[in-house]
Amino acid sequence: MLKMRCPACETEYQDSDLVYLDIGNTVLHQDCVKRVDKKDEGTYKEIIHQYDFFEELR
Numbered sequence: 494m495l496k497m498r499c500p501a502c503e504t505e506y507q508d509s510d511l512v513y514l515d516i517g518n519t520v521l522h523q524d525c526v527k528r529v530d531k532k533d534e535g536t537y538k539e540i541i542h543q544y545d546f547f548e549e550l551r
């Protein structure tokens with residue numbers, strides 16, 4: 494299974510990590526960004542199941 498890393502801290506996401514999805518469809522830890530053009534938020538698991546372009550990460 495593919496895993497995505499946070500571009501800020503370079504840590505692999507865990508299912509329960511709290512993340513933002515920005516308007517460029519980049520996933521970022523909520524704790525790693527001060528300001529973000531937020532499109533969605535939730536746990537990593539919720540976000541990758543909500544958007545079809547993350548299908549290969551499920």
Ligand SMILES: [Zn+2]
Nearest residue numbers: 499502522525
């Ligand atoms: Zn991070």
